[in-house]
Amino acid sequence: MRICILGSGSSGNATLVVAGETRVLIDCGLSGKETMRRIQEVGEDPHKINAIVITHEHGDHASGLHVVAKTVNAPVFISSATLNACKLGDKVKNIKRGDEISSAQDFAVGAIKFHPFTIPHDAADPFAYTLEYQGIKAGMAVDLGYYHGLAAERFRDCDALVLESNYETDMLRACTYYPWSLKQRIMSRQGHTSNDELARFLRDDFDGKAQHVVLAHLSQNSNHPEVARLAAIQALEARSPLFSADAARRVKIANYAAPTDWIDL
Numbered sequence: 171m172r173i174c175i176l177g178s179g180s181s182g183n184a185t186l187v188v189a190g191e192t193r194v195l196i197d198c199g200l201s202g203k204e205t206m207r208r209i210q211e212v213g214e215d216p217h218k219i220n221a222i223v224i225t226h227e228h229g230d231h232a233s234g235l236h237v238v239a240k241t242v243n244a245p246v247f248i249s250s251a252t253l254n255a256c257k258l259g260d261k262v263k264n265i266k267r268g269d270e271i272s273s274a275q276d277f278a279v280g281a282i283k284f285h286p287f288t289i290p291h292d293a294a295d296p297f298a299y300t301l302e303y304q305g306i307k308a309g310m311a312v313d314l315g316y317y318h319g320l321a322a323e324r325f326r327d328c329d330a331l332v333l334e335s336n337y338e339t340d341m342l343r344a345c346t347y348y349p350w351s352l353k354q355r356i357m358s359r360q361g362h363t364s365n366d367e368l369a370r371f372l373r374d375d376f377d378g379k380a381q382h383v384v385l386a387h388l389s390q391n392s393n394h395p396e397v398a399r400l401a402a403i404q405a406l407e408a409r410s411p412l413f414s415a416d417a418a419r420r421v422k423i424a425n426y427a428a429p430t431d432w433i434d435l
Contacts, residue, residue: 171434174212174432176208176429178312180230192281221245235265245267249295283303289311316367325380331380336364338392383402385421
């Protein structure tokens with residue numbers, strides 16, 4: 171299995187997963203043109219995508235859906251609640267549906283098995299998930315207010331984790347770009363994950379197996395990659411001697427402006 175995060179942040183999220191002959195695009199928060207460009211940039215053919223999976227309806231995860239779906243002519247795996255919340259109107263005609271999915275029902279796309287689960291986020295039917303292929307397991311959660319017990323349980327035994335680390339609390343409070351109402355939403359239990367909350371998960375609930383811990387959905391206005399990375403590394407080092415020796419090597423950052431390197435599992 172290979173994973174490339176094409177882009178991650180408030181301006182757009184998309185991830186490409188390749189397993190055997192199966193290629194799945196997870197979320198379409200970039201424009202159609204930019205999605206195609208980034209897929210080609212990482213050495214893949216957009217027209218070989220077998221399916222698109224949408225985790226929830228917010229624009230930074232679904233705004234490019236109708237264009238991407240029409241361009242690659244791939245079926246879209248999306249729940250009815252999420253599709254309705256996207257409010258695509260006539261554009262929904264461009265979408266070729268895959269199997270009906272929900273946040274509580276496992277499904278498969280080609281050789282990849284998806285195991286979604288409900289997360290605390292202010293969307294119609296949002297989910298995080300693990301995915302499996304030939305004994306390899308990866309987990310991803312990039313829009314959630316906090317890492318609850320179910321996430322901790324599902325993310326055990328993963329070979330790679332892509333985890334939201336959206337904001338640094340003091341930076342968010344001081345941010346002049348956001349009104350207080352938006353700050354409250356971001357910091358709520360149905361909002362986004364802070365660096366401190368991710369660090370708590372790594373200290374208290376991470377089982378230590380994943381050799382790749384990718385920090386995703388970092389805010390451009392209320393976080394900094396090195397601040398988020400340091401918080402995660404210090405959380406792992408706090409569990410010395412279990413993880414401290416290779417903490418810095420494990421932690422990586424997903425960027426909103428460019429794809430990550432491929433994560434080979």
